[in-house]
Amino acid sequence: MTSVQKLPARGRLLAAAEDAFFSRGIRATPVDDVLRAADVSAATLYAHFGSKDGLVAEALRVRLAEWQAVWDQCVVRAGSDLDRLLAVFDALAAYRERQPAARWCAFLAAATELPDAGDEIAGVLAADTELLNERLRHFARPLAGDRAADLADDVVLAYNGTLAAYLRGYPASPIETGRRVAAAAAAAY
Amino acid sequence: MTSVQKLPARGRLLAAAEDAFFSRGIRATPVDDVLRAADVSAATLYAHFGSKDGLVAEALRVRLAEWQAVWDQCVVRAGSDLDRLLAVFDALAAYRERQPAARWCAFLAAATELPDAGDEIAGVLAADTELLNERLRHFARPLAGDRAADLADDVVLAYNGTLAAYLRGYPASPIETGRRVAAAAAAAY
């Protein structure tokens, strides 16, 4: 026992859900596993989130907010237009340190595992894509001018490829390779 | 009824399995759905494949062989060293025409949906990765010399990113964007 008091049930549930869903898999994780890890009773989970899907959706929302914050910090630290564009990869490195057991991307995993996901879950995935699209187009502007949308597409594709590389286990250094590819794409504008 | 005779049960099962597993999702597709689509009884499925996982593994093996054949043809048609390296993207375009409903990549989807997959399924995924790695390193040789392995990594990453783009629904033209990114990566060597 540390000196830290036990968090309220809702927070413990979200922490356990993130850990289990995004490293062992959403469908592969029974609700009971989350309950046991969070030391929370079933009734409490359903009182807070309504369903397993509700818990998944909220865990994704939390994740998106944290990812956005980490990315923000990396953008601030960037020293050039190119560094700002490529800061997604620094953010990815920082973000992954917090949960090294994560298989790959929580949002793309959710899209694969829950093809019939409700509007709530689909909405978070759409918000993630929208965030990537909007920000990268903005950062691409000073580098590619009118063709900023194309360069943003290139960087998103390299970002997707980096995430999938964790899933495939190849290339061995996903972030390094992804950053190199994105830099090469930017150099072509 | 066409003039074509009914194929044997094994073939019908594999066709129905490919269609269902890789467009609607593996875990989301109950065995009964495949049985009904193939018009085959349960006993026959288990006599041929032993289990649902066995059917998944065999469907993946078939898919890998067909993918390899399509890729081969595209490589033959290529007119330059660069075209040979980028022929994966032509192959992807040709391969996807045969099953437009496919969500994205059968192998990466299997890795996501079945995190505890047995050796049989994991082996096919490893074979797919090995095929990509080996071939692209070979095609990268005349373009990048000693650094062929790095260029192959770049192209695999762009390929992964193209596949994931179908899942994300963005970028809107995955193959076009993927090819452009891979070409830019090659130009840097």
Added chain:
DNA sequence: TCTCGACTAGAACGATCGTTACAGTCAAAC
């Protein structure tokens, strides 16, 4: 002291799903 809200433990339900068992059909081979 009483109340209220958050939370718990545990059992149970209902649905889904992978898998097996059983009895029987049918066509081709010998």
Added chain:
DNA sequence: GTTTGACTGTAACGATCGTTCTAGTCGAGA
């Protein structure tokens, strides 16, 4: 004509899982 083997249709089993129900505990605030 008989045998063989592939295949069928149906029912059922056993396990898992999401979800709900019931009864009850506990601590803080009025």
